[in-house]
Amino acid sequence: xxxxxxxxxxxxxxxxxxxxxxxxxxxxxxxxxxxxxxxxxxxxxxxxxxxxxxxxxxxxxxxxxxxxxxxxxxxxxxxxxxxxxxxxxxxxxxxxxxxxxxxxxxxxxxxxxxxxxxxxxxxxxxxxxxxxxxxxxxxxxxxxxxxxxxxxxxxxxxxxxxxxxxxxxxxxxxxxxxxxxxxxxxxxxxxxxxxxxxxxxxxxxxxxxxxxxxxxxxxxxxxxxxxxxxxxxxxxxxxxxxxxxxxxxxxxxxxxxxx
Numbered sequence: 001x002x003x004x005x006x007x008x009x010x011x012x013x014x015x016x017x018x019x020x021x022x023x024x025x026x027x028x029x030x031x032x033x034x035x036x037x038x039x040x041x042x043x044x045x046x047x048x049x050x051x052x053x054x055x056x057x058x059x060x061x062x063x064x065x066x067x068x069x070x071x072x073x074x075x076x077x078x079x080x081x082x083x084x085x086x087x088x089x090x091x092x093x094x095x096x097x098x099x100x101x102x103x104x105x106x107x108x109x110x111x112x113x114x115x116x117x118x119x120x121x122x123x124x125x126x127x128x129x130x131x132x133x134x135x136x137x138x139x140x141x142x143x144x145x146x147x148x149x150x151x152x153x154x155x156x157x158x159x160x161x162x163x164x165x166x167x168x169x170x171x172x173x174x175x176x177x178x179x180x181x182x183x184x185x186x187x188x189x190x191x192x193x194x195x196x197x198x199x200x201x202x203x204x205x206x207x208x209x210x211x212x213x214x215x216x217x218x219x220x221x222x223x224x225x226x227x228x229x230x231x232x233x234x235x236x237x238x239x240x241x242x243x244x245x246x247x248x249x250x251x252x253x254x255x256x257x258x259x
């Protein structure tokens with residue numbers, strides 16, 4: 001059932017099957033959501049495609065839903081809490097053949113949509129953004145905490161490349177695009193921040209054609225701490241990768257101990 005926050009006339013006016021959905025998970029993002037929606041609209045216009053902006057709301061209490069509706073975005077309420085839950089609910093509700101997902105905190109430039117669409121239209125199933133300079137990306141000063149930039153992201157991404165024979169430089173970039181039907185077939189199930197890792201790990205295991213494009217990470221526009229918890233969420237990402245890389249979890253350490 002469509003939420004009371006959704007403008008039904010706007011939803012009805014959307015094409016039955018639109019080409020692109022820009023998906024924004026949201027939990028109390030009233031400070032930055034309007035800017036993100038405006039950039040998303042600019043991205044659709046710049047790409048010259050039909051599309052919708054979909055806000056997957058995870059129980060906001062700060063009026064984020066009404067901000068979205070006022071700016072002609074569609075809102076889908078997701079009752080189960082968690083970053084992964086919000087994205088999963090949004091992917092299921094999306095009308096687009098292609099989905100671009102990104103955070104609602106102004107850290108990514110949503111007008112970058114065309115560079116992702118070019119890869120998808122050329123045959124890619126999944127297109128990752130890359131913030132790290134090793135993959136051509138850019139990180140503005142103050143945009144990423146020291147531990148995330150120099151320890152968390154490089155180490156976890158390196159392990160991802162090792163475990164899954166991946167070419168992706170930045171396993172945890174929050175802006176990425178994909179074919180909706182392909183990702184639905186992965187049966188993603190995690191509810192927390194590790195959802196981002198589950199997507200890319202299962203995409204590799206399913207032998208998706210995966211591409212990468214450089215993006216810029218900006219300092220977010222919020223006046224509160226992010227939802228991400230460094231050590232807890234870092235461990236959840238690592239644990240998930242190990243569960244899907246049994247050779248590295250059991251076989252190789254066992255051989256070393258045996259020798």
